[in-house]
Amino acid sequence: MSKTITITGGGLTGLSLAIALRKNGVTVALHEAGSYPRHRVCGEFISGVSRETLETLGIAETLADAHLHRSVTWFSGDKLLRENILPKPALALSRHLLDDRLQKLAIDLGVEIHTGSRLKMNPGQAGEVWTAGRKPAKGEWIGLKAHIRGISTTAHLEMHSGPRGYLGITPVEDGWHNACGLFRIDKTITARHADLLTAYLLKNGNAALARRIAAAEWREGSFTAVAGFSLGLQAHTPGLLSLGDSHAIIPPFTGNGMTMAFQSAETALPHLIAYANGSRSWPEACEAIQRQLAKRFSKRLTSAKLLHPLLFHPAAKPLLKHAPLRPLLNLIR
Ligand SMILES: Cc1cc2nc3c(=O)[nH]c(=O)nc-3n(C[C@H](O)[C@H](O)[C@H](O)COP(=O)(O)OP(=O)(O)OC[C@H]3O[C@@H](n4cnc5c(N)ncnc54)[C@H](O)[C@@H]3O)c2cc1C
Numbered sequence: 001m002s003k004t005i006t007i008t009g010g011g012l013t014g015l016s017l018a019i020a021l022r023k024n025g026v027t028v029a030l031h032e033a034g035s036y037p038r039h040r041v042c043g044e045f046i047s048g049v050s051r052e053t054l055e056t057l058g059i060a061e062t063l064a065d066a067h068l069h070r071s072v073t074w075f076s077g078d079k080l081l082r083e084n085i086l087p088k089p090a091l092a093l094s095r096h097l098l099d100d101r102l103q104k105l106a107i108d109l110g111v112e113i114h115t116g117s118r119l120k121m122n123p124g125q126a127g128e129v130w131t132a133g134r135k136p137a138k139g140e141w142i143g144l145k146a147h148i149r150g151i152s153t154t155a156h157l158e159m160h161s162g163p164r165g166y167l168g169i170t171p172v173e174d175g176w177h178n179a180c181g182l183f184r185i186d187k188t189i190t191a192r193h194a195d196l197l198t199a200y201l202l203k204n205g206n207a208a209l210a211r212r213i214a215a216a217e218w219r220e221g222s223f224t225a226v227a228g229f230s231l232g233l234q235a236h237t238p239g240l241l242s243l244g245d246s247h248a249i250i251p252p253f254t255g256n257g258m259t260m261a262f263q264s265a266e267t268a269l270p271h272l273i274a275y276a277n278g279s280r281s282w283p284e285a286c287e288a289i290q291r292q293l294a295k296r297f298s299k300r301l302t303s304a305k306l307l308h309p310l311l312f313h314p315a316a317k318p319l320l321k322h323a324p325l326r327p328l329l330n331l332i333r
Helices: 012-023 051-057 095-109 195-203 207-215 257-276 282-311 314-322 325-331
Strands: 005-008 028-032 067-076 079-092 112-115 128-130 141-149 157-162 165-171 177-184 224-227
Touching: 005 012, 005 257, 012 028, 012 051, 012 095, 012 257, 028 095, 051 257, 067 165, 067 314, 079 314, 079 325, 095 112, 141 165, 141 195, 165 195, 177 195, 195 207, 257 282, 282 314, 282 325
Parallel strands: 005 028, 005 128, 028 112, 067 157
Antiparallel strands: 067 079, 141 177, 141 224, 157 165, 165 177
16 A cells, blocks of 8 residues: 655645656645636746646646747837747746646545644654745845736837846736736835735836736735745755655746746656655655755756846846847756
């Protein structure tokens, strides 16, 4: 009989891992602090994931009707800097829909899902996987997101940057556009709730965009905000197997965080199956997973960390305007 895997955190990492493990006959219990469906701070633009990864995890069908996006325009302040066509399309679907589809699939497959269940870390406990997202940290960033309708855009993904951050707009389902940004926290901004989004855009020099967004229809309940996290490798908790954002957060401009969530589940999968079937001990499985995660992600995490500050630096604008796209993408995938 197989050993049970207990997953803490039902975002993309936890749900896709739970589905893949169940498809391989492993008994899985998943604890999610929140409930489904729900809006999350995320650009909802999945860049760099392969069909093989989605198929290995058994989740390709949940993204079958995702938008395929290729065109990108980049604005600095209110000025168009560059236009590009991505070499491979990115997938776009709201997290409201995607996470809900994944949890339904997981339940159908027999994953025992406990919503409204917030677990504590239990380092060293065999069979426990931590996929609870970013680890709390004193961070300088705030992430803001809302779905808006009635806005026309110049490309599948419009990116707007400035000295304090950036925001991307991309169409998701049902005529909605997702507007999601990351900004350096500014304590002088006094706006509250949804007004924060336009206040940060104005402060960032994106006045034309702030006006377009303010005039659009906002989807009820879709405004979300998150702060208190750091980018890059997250604090390591000895004895705890952390995957997805709990392991490392790549800067959002890469559009690669969800891909890393799926890929970390894919990386862990064979080792967790081997543990569940009794052919590998828990410490052996964890060690192999951690080694492979470092190998798979270290180049892109380092490159993204080096590139990220350049997005805000006025002196780096020529680089932002002229840097060739393909080599850049190769660095952050
Ligand atoms: C501003 C911003 C924009 C982004 N844009 C993009 C983008 O365009 N493209 C892209 O690919 N990525 C983007 N990302 C990154 C992407 O959202 C994440 O990489 C991805 O959500 C990681 O998935 P995860 O499952 O690891 O974590 P999460 O999606 O955060 O899921 C963690 C889950 O764990 C639950 N949880 C937390 N604590 C507990 C607990 N103690 N017990 C039980 N459950 C718990 C939470 O409720 C949550 O459901 C963006 C991120 C930010 C901040």
